Amino acid sequence: MAYPTEPTQSRRSSIVHEGHTRGVTSVAFSPDGKSVASGSFDNTIRMWDALSPSQIGEPLTGHHDKIWSISYSALGNVIASGSWDKTIRLWDVNTHRQMEGHTEGVLSVAFSPDGKSLVSGSYDQTIRMWDAFSPSPIGEPLRGHSTYVYSISYSPLGNIIASGSNDKTIRLWDVNTGRQLDEPLRGSYTFLSVAFSPDAKLIASDYGPGGRTIQLWDVEKRKLASDPFKGHTQVVRSVGFSPDGTRVVSGSNDETIRVWDVERGTTIVGPLKRHLNLVSSVAFSPDGSQILSCSFDFTLRLWDTRSGRTIGNPYQGHTGNVHSVAFSPCGTYVTSGGQDKTVRLWDMRTGRQLDQPFDEHSDWVYSVAFSPCGHYIASGSDDRKVIIRSIFVTYPEPPSNFEPCVTPEDGDNPLPNEAPQIVVSQMSTQEISRDKAAFLALTTSQCIDVASGLEYMHAQGTVHGDLKALNVLVSLEGVARISDFDFSVMSSASGLMFSASSNSRAGSIRWVAPEMLKEDEEAPQRTKQSDVYALGMTMLEIFTGKVPYSQFQNDFSIMMTVKRGTLPARPIEQLKNDAQGNFVWELLLRCWSRNLMERPSAGEVVSTLVSRTGGA
Structure with a gap:
């Protein structure tokens, strides 16, 4: 019998591929084993010959931040890359172009x-x-x-x-x-805006020499249905029908807004003059009583359709031209997109922006739209992407410290138009910080309010998923109230991008429980226990007036710190080394336990705080 001989000397060979200018974070073989793809902190993907030290083609560029993951498709014709810029991109292996x-x-x-x-x-x-x-x-x-x-x-x-x-x-x-x-x-000019009437029989558009008029078209007969509506002195950029189809609203480069009678083609409201630059987009509210407009003066304005007067102050926040606006179906919220590359959400009742701008786009945002159910916002940008954001959470009958939104129903399940929030403002803490006893009493009371709201949600089988102080409202009396009209829960929702995708929002990771960061789980489920962990971080934020891990500026550093089990430092100035301070700190440590079963319920947090403080 012949036996194979053992080699007398071990031989090793390797092929070194060099080209990245920063660390390589991920590599993947093609299905046929002939090539290798690599992703790097230098924001590029490179393809290599697996059998020689040769690079295949030029680097694949398009990501704006570090690349963390690379994968080949089963057919080997597509490479997927995931990046810290919150996008997933697909690349054609043969052309090296982004798909x-x-x-x-x-x-x-x-x-x-x-x-x-x-x-x-x-x-x-x-x-x-x-x-x-x-x-x-x-x-x-x-x-x-x-x-x-x-x-x-x-x-x-x-x-x-x-x-x-x-x-x-x-x-x-x-x-x-x-x-x-x-x-x-x-027509004889660029059609910048088209809109169907509610009965689908007409289309309104800008029209005529210089695009200064509005025209109605008969959809069935495919021809003009009216004489031009004349009045604007410059290009009409946006048109829209009222919900009952009897009126058309228009916004123009002449910095004015007009409301037109569909039957007569005459101006019945306007010209409305308050914007300081061209009016880029206009829309009727769902009930037809209000008009929303945006402008290259960086603002949004709300108008009464009967009186033509502005309602409240301009909505300010964009840092560049605002290109597009849209109402939510229930009319409570509006969204806007603009030159500053952001999409923003606003509460119509307060005129204030909700949460931070959505900054997934890398270039100007030209168009925004709400879905008919109100659960999604879509945006289109000069970066060639269309992004959809999911924004729904359900609620049953609210308690006294919960402020509801009147929302449409889907079957038997009431579905709020936007996501609920729990939040605490820092408005009173600086004013009373000189009086330590009063400060501790107020902040503890606010912690009880927030924990009570969370207890109610959990009792109804609802998990908040994104609890933090930004998502709590405080009345002038210092009472913390749960509200359903903010938007931070977006971080737990899925974002769909038609050349990339993201399901995270920068910043929320400061409050996220460590079990949510496990890499071996594709989509960890938010639980009541993860809510309690975030409740602990939110209470810390209430006491200190600072976000958790405030010493860190980027999410990666925070994520690694949380994974290592490092907790925030105790704020000795606010939670002193005395009986009361030790009591509160020990409660926070229980909320942050790595053992989920050791964390108290939201109800236990309430009862514990009340029992030791008398509710204050």
Whole structure:
């Protein structure tokens, strides 16, 4: 019998690939084993010959931050990359190009009436339809325009899409077949805005020499349905129908807004003059009583449709031109997008911005839209992306310290239009910080209020998922109240991006329980225990007036600190080394226990605080 001989000397060989300028974080072999892809802190992906030290082509560039993960598709024709810039990108292995829906900036987005699909128009001359619940295009691009597609509108029946273009045409498309219907509607100027009437019989658009007039079109007959509505002295940039179809609102480069009678074609309200630059977008509220406008003066304004007077102060927050606005279906919130690359959400009742701006886009945001159910916001940007954000959470009958929103119902389940929040303001802490006893009494009372609200939510089977002090409102009397009209719960919702995706929001990781950061679980479930961990961090924030781990500026440092089990330092100035301070600190440590079963319930936190403090 012959036996294989043992080698007398071990031989090792390796191939070294060099090219990245910073650390390499991830590598992956292609399915056929002939190539290797690598991702790096230098924000690039590189492809290498697996059998030689040769790089294949140029680096794949597009990410704006460190790349953490690389993976080949099963067929080997696509590479997926995940980055700290909150995006996942797909790359064609053969062309080394990023696989995106549109090849140029997205100018307009609109949801279908049933909310199941989204349509977008682009500088690349195409219209694309998307599945609203996955980053998947529906069919092939709709082609026919010879230049930019500025405006998109779905018929209320959901069967037709209207598109307005720089080629001076409006085209109608069959949603089911993707084919253009008949000949385009033609004008003498770029169609910057198109809108269907509520009965789907008419389309309103800018029109005429210089685009200074508004025109109505008969959808069925494919021809003009009115004489031009004259009044604006410069280009009309935005038009929209009132909910009852009897009025049209328009915004213009002449810095004014007008409301028109559909039957007579005359101005019945306006011109409304308060903006200091061109009016870029206008919209009626769902009940038709108000108009929302935005402008290149960086502001949004709300108007009364009867008196023409502004309501409240301008909405200020954007740091550049505001391009687009939209009402939520219940009319309580509005969203806006602009030149500062952000999408913002506003509470109509207060005129204040909710939470931090959404900054996933890397270029100007041209268009925003609410889904018909109010659970999603879509945005289109010059970065060629369409992003959908999920924003729903349900609530039963609220307690006395819960401020509800009147919302539509979906079947038997009431679905709030936006996400609930629990929050504590720091407004009173500095004023009374000189009186330590009063300070501790107020902050402890606010902790009880917040914990009570969380206890109620848990009793109803609802997990908050993003508790932090930014999400708590405090009355002038110092009472902390749970509210359902903020937006931080977005960090726990899924964001869909049609060339990338993200399901996190910067900053919330400071409050996130360590079990939520486990890498061996694809989607850790938020639980009552993880809420209690965040409650502990929120109470610490109430006492100190600072966010947890305030010494760290980036999420990665915080994440590694939490994973190591390092807790925030005890704030000795606020929680002194005495009986009361030790009592509160020990309660916080219980909330932060790595053993989920050792964490108290929200109800236990309430009873513990009340028993030791008498509720103050």
